[in-house]
Amino acid sequence: MKRRLPALAEQKPSIYDLPALEAILTASGLRRPALQRIRRQWFREGVPFEDVDWSGQADAVRGAFTESHLELVERQDSAVDGATKLLFRTLDGRMLETVILRIASGRTSLCVSSQTGCTEKCRFCATGAIQFFRNLHWYEILDQVGQASRLLAAENRQIRNIVFMGMGEALRNLKNLRRVITDLTTGKSFQFAPSHLCVSTLGLADKLVEFAREFPLVNLALSLNATTDAVRQDLMPINDVFNLAQLRDALDQLVQIRDGRETMISYVLFGGVNDSPADAEELARYLTGLPVHINLIPFNPDDASPADLSPSTAGQTATFQQVLRDRGYAVTRRYSLGQDVAAACGQLANRPTAC
Numbered sequence: 001m002k003r004r005l006p007a008l009a010e011q012k013p014s015i016y017d018l019p020a021l022e023a024i025l026t027a028s029g030l031r032r033p034a035l036q037r038i039r040r041q042w043f044r045e046g047v048p049f050e051d052v053d054w055s056g057q058a059d060a061v062r063g064a065f066t067e068s069h070l071e072l073v074e075r076q077d078s079a080v081d082g083a084t085k086l087l088f089r090t091l092d093g094r095m096l097e098t099v100i101l102r103i104a105s106g107r108t109s110l111c112v113s114s115q116t117g118c119t120e121k122c123r124f125c126a127t128g129a130i131q132f133f134r135n136l137h138w139y140e141i142l143d144q145v146g147q148a149s150r151l152l153a154a155e156n157r158q159i160r161n162i163v164f165m166g167m168g169e170a171l172r173n174l175k176n177l178r179r180v181i182t183d184l185t186t187g188k189s190f191q192f193a194p195s196h197l198c199v200s201t202l203g204l205a206d207k208l209v210e211f212a213r214e215f216p217l218v219n220l221a222l223s224l225n226a227t228t229d230a231v232r233q234d235l236m237p238i239n240d241v242f243n244l245a246q247l248r249d250a251l252d253q254l255v256q257i258r259d260g261r262e263t264m265i266s267y268v269l270f271g272g273v274n275d276s277p278a279d280a281e282e283l284a285r286y287l288t289g290l291p292v293h294i295n296l297i298p299f300n301p302d303d304a305s306p307a308d309l310s311p312s313t314a315g316q317t318a319t320f321q322q323v324l325r326d327r328g329y330a331v332t333r334r335y336s337l338g339q340d341v342a343a344a345c346g347q348l349a350n351r352p353t354a355c
């Protein structure tokens with residue numbers, strides 16, 4: 001059932017603000033067992049608002065809080081794998097996408113967006129080609145989690161992992177990201193283990209170190225994608241600001257800050273650009289001595305992708321992986337779910353089915 005969202009001017013505090021929610025419920029006379037039940041049902045179990053046992057306070061809660069910050073405009077389910085893309089509209093009319101990933105192992109991950117569009121313009125990414133509007137507020141990011149968990153509860157599934165790899169560069173929205181990570185992992189609401197969250201960055205070296213100091217237990221993924229500054233600069237303009245040497249310095253700092261925990265290195269493979277055995281050797285050299293797990297990601301082109309970028313062949317990918325393995329690295333070849341609904345890595349561009 002579609003609910004009418006309030007206009008921006010009518011917006012009340014967010015229902016995801018647990019201290020404010022509990023203050024109202026406590027003032028209404030609710031005791032600890034009722035508060036615990038409400039927290040569990042609303043934040044953790046994905047119970048729809050109408051079915052939460054609010055102890056008679058549902059109208060008071062609705063009157064005081066904004067229950068939903070995002071309107072679900074369209075849901076696209078993959079016909080070939082366990083991906084579902086959710087297209088949302090914010091109260092001020094901005095579009096964003098969230099992807100549910102039902103992984104073959106039975107676990108469910110959620111890929112959330114942190115911005116509407118993206119400022120970074122990586123050449124291989126559909127999000128980089130659309131207009132950037134703004135950072136998402138903390139409650140808009142939490143609403144992606146809340147709405148997805150309510151959809152999944154109907155399938156008897158729960159979100160196990162949350163990855164900040166959707167639209168936008170999460171570390172450009174550090175203020176809201178801080179609040180989201182804190183609310184997801186501490187206190188009594190969502191209660192995710194920090195190790196079940198992963199923040200991905202294209203390489204904002206200073207913010208990466210700053211974030212790791214604050215949240216050393218949250219997983220980090222660095223999108224590297226090249227072994228020379230020339231190639232990386234061509235793929236990712238950010239390399240003008242933070243080059244490979246600066247990123248290596250940041251990776252060294254992470255080892256100390258995060259007590260030797262692994263950092264994920266994402267490497268999208270492009271045929272004839274960054275996928276030769278020599279590139280693999282250079283990547284192995286660049287990462288020497290670091291606790292890392294390398295994820296090789298297939299390039300997922302679409303109609304708007306640059307003509308000079310194409311996916312690496314299966315043979316090139318296998319050779320690249322083997323070179324790294326021979327150098328002692330843990331390497332995983334990732335399969336991107338949701339390609340048929342443009343929900344795979346690098347494909348998010350706010351496109352409804354009709355487009």
Ligand code: SF4
Nearest residue numbers: 118120122125128168
């Ligand atoms: S890859 Fe990430 S940082 Fe780069 S344009 Fe796409 S969303 Fe932005």
